[in-house]
Amino acid sequence: MQPADGLPKNIVLVGLMGCGKTTVGRKLQTMLGYPLVDTDHLIEEKARLTITDIFARRGEQAFRELESAVLNELSAPGTPRRIIATGGGIVGRRANRRLLSQLGYVVWLQAPVDVILQRTARNRDRPLLQTANPRERIEKLIIERSPLYHEIADLELETAGLETEEIACGILESARYHFTRS
Ligand SMILES: Nc1ncnc2c1ncn2[C@@H]1O[C@H](COP(=O)(O)OP(=O)(O)OP(=O)(O)O)[C@@H](O)[C@H]1O
Ligand SMILES: O=C(O)C1=C[C@@H](O)[C@@H](O)[C@H](O)C1
Numbered sequence: 001m002q003p004a005d006g007l008p009k010n011i012v013l014v015g016l017m018g019c020g021k022t023t024v025g026r027k028l029q030t031m032l033g034y035p036l037v038d039t040d041h042l043i044e045e046k047a048r049l050t051i052t053d054i055f056a057r058r059g060e061q062a063f064r065e066l067e068s069a070v071l072n073e074l075s076a077p078g079t080p081r082r083i084i085a086t087g088g089g090i091v092g093r094r095a096n097r098r099l100l101s102q103l104g105y106v107v108w109l110q111a112p113v114d115v116i117l118q119r120t121a122r123n124r125d126r127p128l129l130q131t132a133n134p135r136e137r138i139e140k141l142i143i144e145r146s147p148l149y150h151e152i153a154d155l156e157l158e159t160a161g162l163e164t165e166e167i168a169c170g171i172l173e174s175a176r177y178h179f180t181r182s
């Protein structure tokens, strides 16, 4: 049976670092009243290390293994509805993309390079951007990952110039429309 809020599945937020997954996820949590989980936070809990420390001490591959493990746990049958914010690189593995598609309504949040640079400039907890040329790194990630986000996205949303609340309302409206048709 369709729940009263018209959303039978999770909402899954994907996109590059700084596109607003955590921020928009928090807004959706407030609006819907069910929990937000963030794969980056779950990984930190599981490893008992920050993401920066996982990359520094164990390397990116170890981080990706933890990321896949956390995604598998989130995909266990019978879990209640949630908003799921994901790490920017979670789409790199084909198996992850399959799980994300099955997990719920997938929203790809987008932002131009300048906006991402501005939004990520203030903190240093994104190891992939600790490089001499973060702009070049972001441009490369956009080229590599855009087809992967596109492959699984039910909704693609440009976020620059939009308030978090507008983004969250847009997502809910589109998701409800999607589920009434399916
Ligand atoms: N629509 C928006 N307008 C203005 N600022 C925003 C918007 N969305 C996010 N921000 C700001 O950008 C910064 C990064 O946002 P956030 O942490 O939500 O990104 P993220 O996608 O979760 O990144 P990561 O993949 O690294 O976890 C935060 O300081 C947040 O307040
Ligand atoms: O884009 C990425 O590959 C990453 C994004 C962050 O959310 C973290 O998952 C981590 O810093 C790696």
Ligand SMILES: [Mg+2]
Binding pocket: 021, 022, 023, 038, 040, 085, 086
């Ligand atoms: Mg985040």
